[in-house]
Structures are given as C-alpha cells and as structure tokens.
Amino acid sequence: MARLIIRGGKPLRGKVRVGGRKNSAVAVLPATLLADGPSTVENLPAIEDVRVYAEILTHLGCRVAGVPAPSGNGALVVDPRDFAFAEIPYALTKRLRASYYLLGVMLARCGHAEVPLPGGCDIGLRPIDQHLKGFRALGAEVTIEHGVVRASAPRLTGATVYLDVVSVGATINIMLAATLAEGTTIIENAAKEPHVVDLANYLNAAGARVQGAGTDVIRIRGVERLQGCTHAIIPDEIEAATYMIAGAATRGEVSVENVIPKHLDPVVAKLQEAGAEVEERGDVLSIRMDRRPRAVNVKTLPYPGFPTDVQQPITVLLSLAEGTSIVTESIWESRFKHVDELKRMGTNIRVEGRTAIIEGVDRLTGAPVRATDLRAGAALVIAALAAEGQTEISGIELVDRGYERATEKLIALGADVVRED
Numbered sequence: 001m002a003r004l005i006i007r008g009g010k011p012l013r014g015k016v017r018v019g020g021r022k023n024s025a026v027a028v029l030p031a032t033l034l035a036d037g038p039s040t041v042e043n044l045p046a047i048e049d050v051r052v053y054a055e056i057l058t059h060l061g062c063r064v065a066g067v068p069a070p071s072g073n074g075a076l077v078v079d080p081r082d083f084a085f086a087e088i089p090y091a092l093t094k095r096l097r098a099s100y101y102l103l104g105v106m107l108a109r110c111g112h113a114e115v116p117l118p119g120g121c122d123i124g125l126r127p128i129d130q131h132l133k134g135f136r137a138l139g140a141e142v143t144i145e146h147g148v149v150r151a152s153a154p155r156l157t158g159a160t161v162y163l164d165v166v167s168v169g170a171t172i173n174i175m176l177a178a179t180l181a182e183g184t185t186i187i188e189n190a191a192k193e194p195h196v197v198d199l200a201n202y203l204n205a206a207g208a209r210v211q212g213a214g215t216d217v218i219r220i221r222g223v224e225r226l227q228g229c230t231h232a233i234i235p236d237e238i239e240a241a242t243y244m245i246a247g248a249a250t251r252g253e254v255s256v257e258n259v260i261p262k263h264l265d266p267v268v269a270k271l272q273e274a275g276a277e278v279e280e281r282g283d284v285l286s287i288r289m290d291r292r293p294r295a296v297n298v299k300t301l302p303y304p305g306f307p308t309d310v311q312q313p314i315t316v317l318l319s320l321a322e323g324t325s326i327v328t329e330s331i332w333e334s335r336f337k338h339v340d341e342l343k344r345m346g347t348n349i350r351v352e353g354r355t356a357i358i359e360g361v362d363r364l365t366g367a368p369v370r371a372t373d374l375r376a377g378a379a380l381v382i383a384a385l386a387a388e389g390q391t392e393i394s395g396i397e398l399v400d401r402g403y404e405r406a407t408e409k410l411i412a413l414g415a416d417v418v419r420e421d
C-alpha cells in the first residue's frame with residue numbers, strides 16, 4: 001500500500017500545469033475502437049485509469065503505442081485494425097468505472113458485447129439501467145447474468161431515448177452505440193458535461209454526425225464507418241479545482257495553467273463566495289487566499305452546477321471556515337466517507353443522509369488517515385497540507401487513478417510531501 005507523508009501548515013505557492021481530463025480520456029480511448037484506422041489521442045493524463053484502458057485495448061487486439069509523457073502531454077496511438085470481439089476479464093473491468101463504455105462500443109462494432117459489471121469508486125449505488133434502456137431502445141437484447149452484461153443486435157437502429165436521470169455515463173454510452181447505428185438517435189435529458197462535448201468532437205472528427213452535445217438534446221445520425229483521427233483531450237477541471245482549493249486551504253497563492261476557465265465557473269463562484277481572490281488570464285486561473293474562509297453552502301448538481309467530484313475537496317476548505325456551511329450531495333448517495341477520516345484531523349462535521357453540516361474550526365491537526373475513494377483521497381491531501389503537524393495518508397493508489405504526478409506537483413508548489421510505496 002502506498003502512503004503519503006505530509007508535514008502541513010505551509011502555504012502552497014506557484015504554478016501547476018493541469019493534465020488532460022480523466023473522465024474524457026476514459027471515453028475517447030474506447031471510442032477509438034469505432035474507427036477503421038488508427039487514432040492519436042493527445043493530452044492524455046498520466047494516471048492509472050488511462051494505463052488500465054490501454055491494457056484493455058491491447059487485450060482486445062489493438063496496437064497501442066506511446067506512453068503518457070511526464071509533462072502530462074502524453075499521447076497514445078490506438079490502432080484498432082486487429083480489434084476483434086473478446087470477453088474482457090473482470091480483473092480489468094473492476095479496476096475502473098468507465099469499462100462500461102465497452103458495451104456501447106462493442107455493440108456498435110461487433111453486434112455483441114459481454115462486459116462484467118464495472119468497478120470504480122465506492123460512493124454508493126451506481127446503477128447502469130439508463131445505459132441499458134438506451135441500448136434496448138436501439139434494438140439490442142440485453143441481459144445481466146452472473147455479474148456480466150450481455151448485449152446483442154446485428155445492427156442497432158436509431159431511436160429517441162429520454163433519460164430518467166441526467167447521467168454522464170448513459171449519455172456517452174448511448175452516443176457511442178448510436179454513432180454506427182442505422183438512422184437517427186435522439187438523446188433527451190442528456191448530460192451537458194464538457195467531456196460529453198469532448199467525446200462528440202472526437203467522434204465528429206472521425207466522421208460521425210453528432211449534433212447538440214453540451215445541450216440536453218443530442219442528435220446522432222448514424223454513419224457506416226469512422227476513420228481514425230487526432231484529438232487532444234480537454235483539461236481536467238476537477239484536477240484544477242483540487243489544486244485551487246489546496247491553495248486556498250493553505251492560505252497560499254496558486255496558478256493552475258492549461259485550463260478552460262469557463263468549465264470552472266461553478267467552483268470559482270463558490271471559492272469567491274468563501275473569500276478567495278480569483279483572477280483569470282487566458283488559460284490560467286490564479287487563486288489567492290490570505291484570510292480564514294467564510295462559510296458557504298454548496299449543493300452538487302449536474303453540469304453546469306457544482307460538480308460532485310469537487311464536493312469532498314471543498315468540504316475540507318469549509319471545515320476551516322468561520323461559521324456553519326451546509327454541503328448537500330445530490331448525485332451520489334454515499335460520498336461522505338472522507339468525513340470520518342477528516343474528524344480524526346479535528347474537523348467538526350455532522351453527516352445527516354446526503355447533507356454534511358460543517359461547523360468551521362480554526363485549525364486542523366495531522367493524524368494517520370486512509371483514503372476511501374479517489375476524491376476522498378484528494379480531500380485528505382488538502383486537509384494534510386493545511387493541518388499542523390504530520391499526516392500519513394494510506395491507500396494513496398486510489399488517488400493515482402485520477403491525479404497525475406501528484407507528489408511532484410505538490411512539491412513544486414512548496415509542499416513538504418514524501419511518498420512511500
């Protein structure tokens with residue numbers, strides 16, 4: 001088990017370059033299987049989820065070349081010309097949530113898909129009924145037996161699918177399946193997240209006809225084939241938000257570079273409300289905090305609302321605020337597991353169902369803690385950086401799933417961090 005040892009209490013200062021967006025990378029990589037020729041995917045983050053996807057693509061017969069570079073500008077060339085249907089071992093699919101995109105892709109490309117139910121962070125029930133409803137609407141027969149989803153249809157046919165809940169995963173999976181279907185598919189009540197748009201941009205560059213991504217109605221006119229293309233993944237606004245919050249919690253000054261500031265609007269609005277100064281210059285956002293944060297209320301919502309993936313990190317900032325903050329988690333039923341660990345560091349947080357009531361304290365103190373999921377791990381790192389004394393965070397592999405070279409980036413910002421594997 002890897003752990004981070006952090007001696008906190010030092011304000012973070014400096015610049016950090018943000019990598020490509022995890023949740024976009026894990027959608028575009030499987031999408032390369034839809035094409036007849038090689039695709040180059042640029043600006044891939046050097047994270048565990050990307051490495052696992054590269055392994056899955058190799059397992060399926062693709063040639064995958066190139067390694068994510070330490071600069072965060074890594075590129076992979078995926079050549080799917082020898083791609084053929086294969087069962088995917090649970091040992092691979094359980095390592096990340098986004099393995100469910102193989103269902104949409106293999107259904108479109110092979111007429112048949114068999115994928116074990118996916119893994120990913122333990123943040124409550126994670127149903128995929130809306131994905132399956134979409135595949136069925138497109139004419140597939142779908143069953144789940146012994147933990148494996150099987151879907152088949154000789155060729156999918158376009159249909160209108162209304163999503164009962166706004167789901168990023170279902171929107172992307174249906175989009176992937178519909179790209180090569182006969183006729184037009186319309187996804188209503190679609191997710192509007194930037195990575196839905198990023199995937200649509202990749203697909204269109206490869207010859208697909210996807211319109212409306214970024215709105216709640218997406219129209220996909222099926223095409224016969226896609227060719228490979230080159231596509232650069234958008235920056236990861238969750239990584240950017242995490243470093244901005246770390247800057248604010250340590251009362252420092254941090255610039256995140258290579259971001260699309262618009263994607264961070266909901267986070268910046270809350271940070272400003274909490275008293276941070278935020279400045280935007282091109283693709284750089286700088287945050288400065290030289291006072292104790294003010295308490296603010298946060299409710300997570302689908303984009304363009306406040307992202308659930310930043311809920312755990314911002315909880316740490318608010319635990320240091322003057323006054324009482326209320327954080328409501330409306331996307332995931334069980335995304336407060338970090339709170340028990342944070343309590344060991346002196347926070348005063350009460351969780352009632354999907355709400356955390358945070359009474360701000362004026363300091364945190366280091367303690368041994370354990371990351372329970374990816375963003376919980378990120379939250380504990382922020383708490384450790386802000387706390388007095390030493391914190392040891394175990395289970396740091398979970399953080400590797402979504403943050404590239406975190407130790408190195410933190411050290412460059414002046415943090416006292418040591419990693420032990």
Ligand code: EPU
Nearest residue numbers: 023097098126127128129130131165167168169170309331
């Ligand atoms: N939902 C259903 N049925 C479905 C699908 C989803 O009821 O078929 C519900 C979920 O239970 C949840 C809500 O709809 O309450 C939203 O789920 P969504 O499908 O949007 O989530 P996801 O696609 O499984 C992605 C990210 C998550 C991120 C959420 C929300 C990936 C691989 N994961 O999950 O990222 O929290 O969208 O933005 O893209 C993370 O990066 O730490 C992470 C957990």
